[in-house]
Amino acid sequence: MTLPHVHLLVNHFPIIGTVIGLCLFLGALIGKSEDLKRAGLVVFLGIALLTIPTYQSGNAAQDAIKNLPGVSADVIEAHQNAALLAYVFMEITGAFAWFGLWQFRRNSRTGRGTVSAVLILSVVTVGLMANAGNLGGQIRHPEILSGPDAPPTEGIGHPRLGLSAAAVGGFITGVRWVWPTLQTLHFMGLTLLMGVVFLVDLRMLGVAKSVSFATLHRLLPWGMLGFSLNLLTGMCYFIGAPNQYIHNVSFYWKMALMMCAGVNAIYFTVFDEPWALGPGEDAPLRSKVIAVSAVVLWVGVMFCGLMLPFIGNAF
Numbered sequence: 633m634t635l636p637h638v639h640l641l642v643n644h645f646p647i648i649g650t651v652i653g654l655c656l657f658l659g660a661l662i663g664k665s666e667d668l669k670r671a672g673l674v675v676f677l678g679i680a681l682l683t684i685p686t687y688q689s690g691n692a693a694q695d696a697i698k699n700l701p702g703v704s705a706d707v708i709e710a711h712q713n714a715a716l717l718a719y720v721f722m723e724i725t726g727a728f729a730w731f732g733l734w735q736f737r738r739n740s741r742t743g744r745g746t747v748s749a750v751l752i753l754s755v756v757t758v759g760l761m762a763n764a765g766n767l768g769g770q771i772r773h774p775e776i777l778s779g780p781d782a783p784p785t786e787g788i789g790h791p792r793l794g795l796s797a798a799a800v801g802g803f804i805t806g807v808r809w810v811w812p813t814l815q816t817l818h819f820m821g822l823t824l825l826m827g828v829v830f831l832v833d834l835r836m837l838g839v840a841k842s843v844s845f846a847t848l849h850r851l852l853p854w855g856m857l858g859f860s861l862n863l864l865t866g867m868c869y870f871i872g873a874p875n876q877y878i879h880n881v882s883f884y885w886k887m888a889l890m891m892c893a894g895v896n897a898i899y900f901t902v903f904d905e906p907w908a909l910g911p912g913e914d915a916p917l918r919s920k921v922i923a924v925s926a927v928v929l930w931v932g933v934m935f936c937g938l939m940l941p942f943i944g945n946a947f
Contacts, residue, residue, distance in 0.1 A: 634692070634696075635688075635689045635692030635693065635878055635884075636689070636692050636693040636696045636697075638685065638689040638692075639686065639689035639690050639692065639693040640693070642682060642685065642686045642689070643686055643689075643690070643765070643768065644765070645679065645682050645686065646679055646682060646683045646686050646718070646722060646761055647758075647761045647762060647764075647765045649675060649678070649679035649682065650676070650679055650722065650725075650754065650757055650758050650761050651758055652675055653672050653675035653676045653679060653754060654672075654754045654755065654758055656668055656669075656671050656672035656675060657669065657672035657673070657676075657750065657751060657754060658751075659672075660672055661747070661751070666736070666741065666742075669732075669742060669747075670733065670736060670902070672729075673729040673730075673732045673733050673736075673742070673750065674729075674733065674898070674902070676725050676726055676729035676750065676754060677726050677729045677730050677733070677898065678895075679722065679726070680722050680723050680725060680726020680727070680729070681726070681891055681894045681895070682891075683718075683719055683722045683723065683726075684719075684723075684863070684867075684887070684890075684891070685887050685891065687715055687716070687719045688870060688874075688877070688878070688887065689878075690711075690712070690715055690768075691712075691870075691874040691878050692878040692879075694708055694712065695875070695878065697771070703771060704770075704771070707767065707770050707771050708771055709797075709798070710767050711764060711767035711768045711770070711771060712797045713795055713796055713797055714760070714763050714764040714767050715764040715767075715768070716795045716797045716800070716871070717760055717764075717795045718757065718760035718761045718763070718764040719867075720795070721753060721756055721757040721760055722757050722761070723863065724753055725750060725753040725754050725757050727856070727860060728746055728749045728750045728753060729750055730856060730901065731746055731853070731856070732746040732747065732750060733898075733901050733902050734849075734852055734853065734856075734901055736902075737849065737901060737902060737907060738846075738849065738850075797871055800868075800871050800872075801871045801872045801873070801874075804868050804869075804871060804872030805872045805873060810868075811869075811872070814865040814868050814869065815865075817861055817864075817865050818861070818862055818865040818866065818869075820858075820861060821857070821858040821859065821860070821861025821862040821865065822858065822862055822934070823858065824854055824855065824857055824858025824861070825855050825858030825859050825862060825930075826858075826930065826934075827854075827855075827858075828851050828852065828854055828855030828858065829855060829926060829927075829930055830927070831848060831851065832845075832848050832851075832852075832855075832900055832906075832923070832926075833923040833924075833926050833927050834923075835848055835909075835915075836906065836909075836915040836919045836920055836922070836923035837915070837920055837923055837924070838914065838915070841911070841912055841913070841914070842911050842912060843911065844909060844910050844911045845906045845907060845908075845909040845910075846907065846910075849900075849907065852900070852901060855897075859894075876940075877940075880940060880943070881943060882936045882937075882939045882940050882942075882943040883936070883940060885932070885936045886932075886933055886936035886937055886940075889929050889930075889932040889933045889936065890929075890933050892929050893926060893929040893930055893933060896922060896925060896926045896929060897926070899922050900922075900926075905918060905919050906919050
């Protein structure tokens, strides 16, 4: 299976998943159900994670079909720009969804500001996802254009309202200070993320048993800030030089491990088992297993990132 196959497999999930998450969230607000609200937040968070490989595999799909007969470069560019904007809003929605879950775990409720932000962002994201999906369909399905005689470049949206992936990539690679600045921020984010991850995981494994998990839970937003910095800067690398990554097996492994680590983090954010761990108490076996897996996954992410120049053809 190649990355274009992956894109064909997953490209509908962000659209459908965001709609499902919004329906759950609206149902929760109408029915005043905290459980349904949490379910909606979890869906938004999961779709935000899945959107990352969906967008990245799209570059590989573009590379595979751009020279095929009947494929319009203008439609591909419009789809790429729309997908980038939808991706940005989906990740912001996912970040607020995670924060809402963190708030609920600490305070037994999600803040009104967070709920409002998630609702507004998710409505906008659904529209952006639908637009990106429609443009993607036009690449190989010209019959869905606005008219039977419409050229491939018609009906592809409003470029003024979107992002230009090519312009963003050109800025990242064309301005001398941008790439080293991104590297600095990337390692700052990695330090924040790994510091919090290892503190939490070592506590699960019996280190610093006098500290309750509720105390460490306060640090999780700092870990999420580090992850967000890494995601932002890593995507800037990818947008700036996608061909260095889409043909690199080390990058495939890094993304797969990062997805698993992201799912792993939901356990420590939401579940009751770690939250109930008080001072001097030993963590249950399942918490220890998940902690060990988190260490292995994040070390694997770092290793694969370091191996990008040495495995495959990056840089």
